[in-house]
Amino acid sequence: MSPPYAVAAALSTLSILLTLVSSHYSSSSSDYPPSLQASPEFAEWRSAHATYYAAADPRDAVGGACGYGDLVKGGYGMATVGLSETLFERGQICGACFELRCVDDNRWCIPGTSIIVTATNFCAPNYGFTSDGGGHCNPPNKHFVLPIESFEKIAIWKAGNMPVQYRRIKCRKEGGIRFTVTGSGIFISVLISNVAGHGDIVAVKVKGSRTGWLPMGRNWGQIWHVNALLQNQPLSFEVTSSDGKTLTSYNVAPKDWTFGQTFEGKQFET
Known part of the structure; x- marks a missing residue:
């Protein structure tokens, strides 16, 4: 054949x-x-x-x-x-x-x-x-x-x-969940990768030091987006996997973060 x-x-x-x-x-x-x-x-x-x-x-x-x-x-x-x-x-x-x-x-x-x-x-x-x-x-x-x-x-x-x-x-991954931040101006896009446990993410929220928790929409695949002014403030992320477990990583990105950088947060237990 x-x-x-x-x-x-x-x-x-x-x-x-x-x-x-x-x-x-x-x-x-x-x-x-x-x-x-x-x-x-x-x-x-x-x-x-x-x-x-x-x-x-x-x-x-x-x-x-x-x-x-x-x-x-x-x-x-x-x-x-x-x-x-x-x-x-x-x-x-x-x-x-x-x-x-x-x-x-x-x-x-x-x-x-x-x-x-x-x-x-x-x-x-x-x-x-x-x-x-x-x-x-x-x-x-x-x-x-x-x-x-x-x-x-x-x-x-x-x-x-x-x-x-x-x-x-269940997925076994080394290190924590990775957040790759891209976009421009008030358009913030985040790729969620290296996720252990169930592996697939169904909901994401982001929080700046001067904002509350902002729900992000799925752009495509595991890329999530939000329209918000988040520059010059540390970023925290809340992710929920398909089994309903939620994990919060506080101040993952520092105040001086820039587009194109990748940050590592906590990881789901397996």
Whole structure:
């Protein structure tokens, strides 16, 4: 079977640097502490399919539909995945972690292996093909598109459109939640990244030393925005994950913060 390079075209926003980066994967799900797998919500294995994309031109910028930018510099490496429309939830799922394992194919599966990946991108539907005839990411398909470096942890690359099983799993991240502040004037945009626990953020508030708590709107992916004059005052952030837990990081950005800087706050416990 020919390698499914056509799938890469569906990920129009995604390209990868030709950099050797080790993926975060486990040889089995038992490598994750039992406490991270105890939630019934995360325990059920579900059926899906997975394909891969190869490394693109190294001059291309690394990006994705979640807004994380350079995935290597952001600490995600190749342990990432693009999700079909059925799974993507219009970007809310960005930052969630999944465990995947290859099933039902003794010829191509690598027995006893699984990988842990973070949702960082969107695999757009291709309605020029039917959902069972080449439109891998068309609804209602549950489909994962992996970097080849991660795909080859669980299956031989010749496998093509590979049956897999997946489940949500809590994210383990080093360091605290990162807040990257961009914008201009009164338009403040903040990328929320490196989130442990459930990983996906559903609400964000920001507070200056001269303001109350201001709700931020989701711009796209995990980029949040607000119109407010917040310069020349330290910034605090309140983030709520999809499990309803809220974490507050006070005075994350100093009074003299500037656009383009990244600040580190507290982290959800796992």
